[in-house]
Amino acid sequence: KPAPNDLRAFWMPFTANRQFKSAPRMLVASKDMHYTTSDGRQVLDGTAGLWCCNAGHCRPRITEAVQAQVGELDYAPAFQMGHPLAFELANRLVDIAPDGMEHVFYCNSGSEAVDTALKIALAYHRARGDAARTRLIGRERGYHGVGFGGISVGGIVNNRRHFGTLLAGVDHMPHTHLPENVFTKGQPEHGANLADELERIVALHGAETIAAVIVEPMAGSTGVLMPPKGYLEKLRAITKKHGILLIFDEVITGFGRLGSPFAAQHFGVVPDMITCAKGLTNGVIPMGAVLASAQIHDAFMQGPEHIIELFHGYTYSGNPISCAAAIATLDTYAEEGLLTRAAGLETYWQEAIHSLRDHPNVVDIRNMGLIGAVELSPIDGQPGKRGFDMFVKAFEAGILIRVTGDIIAMSPPLIISEAQIDELIGTLGDVLKTA
Numbered sequence: 437k438p439a440p441n442d443l444r445a446f447w448m449p450f451t452a453n454r455q456f457k458s459a460p461r462m463l464v465a466s467k468d469m470h471y472t473t474s475d476g477r478q479v480l481d482g483t484a485g486l487w488c489c490n491a492g493h494c495r496p497r498i499t500e501a502v503q504a505q506v507g508e509l510d511y512a513p514a515f516q517m518g519h520p521l522a523f524e525l526a527n528r529l530v531d532i533a534p535d536g537m538e539h540v541f542y543c544n545s546g547s548e549a550v551d552t553a554l555k556i557a558l559a560y561h562r563a564r565g566d567a568a569r570t571r572l573i574g575r576e577r578g579y580h581g582v583g584f585g586g587i588s589v590g591g592i593v594n595n596r597r598h599f600g601t602l603l604a605g606v607d608h609m610p611h612t613h614l615p616e617n618v619f620t621k622g623q624p625e626h627g628a629n630l631a632d633e634l635e636r637i638v639a640l641h642g643a644e645t646i647a648a649v650i651v652e653p654m655a656g657s658t659g660v661l662m663p664p665k666g667y668l669e670k671l672r673a674i675t676k677k678h679g680i681l682l683i684f685d686e687v688i689t690g691f692g693r694l695g696s697p698f699a700a701q702h703f704g705v706v707p708d709m710i711t712c713a714k715g716l717t718n719g720v721i722p723m724g725a726v727l728a729s730a731q732i733h734d735a736f737m738q739g740p741e742h743i744i745e746l747f748h749g750y751t752y753s754g755n756p757i758s759c760a761a762a763i764a765t766l767d768t769y770a771e772e773g774l775l776t777r778a779a780g781l782e783t784y785w786q787e788a789i790h791s792l793r794d795h796p797n798v799v800d801i802r803n804m805g806l807i808g809a810v811e812l813s814p815i816d817g818q819p820g821k822r823g824f825d826m827f828v829k830a831f832e833a834g835i836l837i838r839v840t841g842d843i844i845a846m847s848p849p850l851i852i853s854e855a856q857i858d859e860l861i862g863t864l865g866d867v868l869k870t871a
């Protein structure tokens with residue numbers, strides 16, 4: 437039997453602790469913008485946990501709501517009568533969602549939200565007598581979680597090549613990150629014609645075989661890749677023309693990251709479904725959701741009656757504790773103006789992050805709202821080594837960043853102050869001098 441301090445039993449493929457040579461670094465407490473480490477240091481959170489703690493850490497209103505709910509109604513079977521908070525939360529979400537998103541399907545994570553949306557898309561066409569529409573289209577470098585649906589439409593070959601045949605009938609559009617997209621502030625100009633690749637795929641298979649297109653409006657996990665101007669608008673126009681559903685995966689961009697509640701509002705493009713998770717409960721407890729248009733929902737209904745049941749749902753769909761956390765999170769966002777705060781800080785953030793441009797081995801910087809990436813050139817023959825080295829040094833220097841390969845990504849909690857932006861970028865600048 438392992439000793440209590442033996443680290444081998446916990447199987448997490450990507451934990452940085454696997455690669456630290458010395459004692460493991462763990463996080464033992466958190467408050468507002470900071471983590472406390474197991475060796476008693478304060479670390480400024482430059483990534484909102486894993487893009488989820490948008491209101492900062494251990495916010496009393498959210499903590500207290502969860503504590504109260506655990507003592508009041510711990511669980512209510514979602515497939516039976518439900519409970520008031522599930523109805524209240526759905527209305528609150530519809531209230532802040534883009535016009536046209538009128539229904540909410542609950543799940544427990546971003547991955548589940550993606551698989552849920554894909555299943556709704558396929559069932560929707562069937563419900564309308566269009567059962568031949570089964571193909572799905574994703575995008576290279578898209579990240580849609582780790583479910584079988586998500587890795588099939590996801591654009592990371594490494595994430596899907598070990599797992600057999602996956603979903604049949606999936607195509608991937610080219611990604612939006614072009615080489616000339618260098619040191620661009622905000623949305624790059626080029627590339628609405630990238631969306632024409634969708635027309636090419638549609639022509640190849642025939643529109644009547646295609647169910648849905650899924651994209652992150654701004655790809656987060658694979659390196660913070662900005663959509664070129666006009667790109668999302670064009671995807672919307674093409675999908676609408678061909679009766680194909682458009683799904684925005686807003687697991688990262690949802691809940692204020694770009695300065696609007698959802699990226700759909702930021703870009704002025706309304707899809708047919710939006711997946712969300714992470715910031716929905718401020719990272720406190722797992723929860724995901726799919727927001728859907730009335731047209732989609734009503735395909736399963738005749739008046740108030742279901743004509744076709746959607747055979748889908750989870751034990752923990754809309755459970756009371758997650759709903760209580762989500763409602764308290766939305767209250768916090770509203771009271772503190774956090775869903776639009778990134779818009780006000782965008783210029784400050786942009787100037788700060790672009791000040792790193794002349795540091796050694798920096799080859800690109802990208803930003804939007806309160807998200808940004810600093811891309812480094814890889815060390816010859818050792819992709820990801822420089823990035824990981826920066827991650828370790830940054831953590832030692834007192835800031836938490838995220839690296840994906842040699843790309844440093846930052847998405848601080850939306851409560852960050854200008855002085856803390858200076859501290860985050862200043863410390864990263866010091867670290868980058870050694871890159």
Ligand code: PMP
Nearest residue numbers: 545546547579580581685687688
């Ligand atoms: N979609 C996107 C866009 C994501 O960024 C993520 C997580 N980073 C997911 C889906 C998966 O979410 P989860 O890890 O909660 O399953």
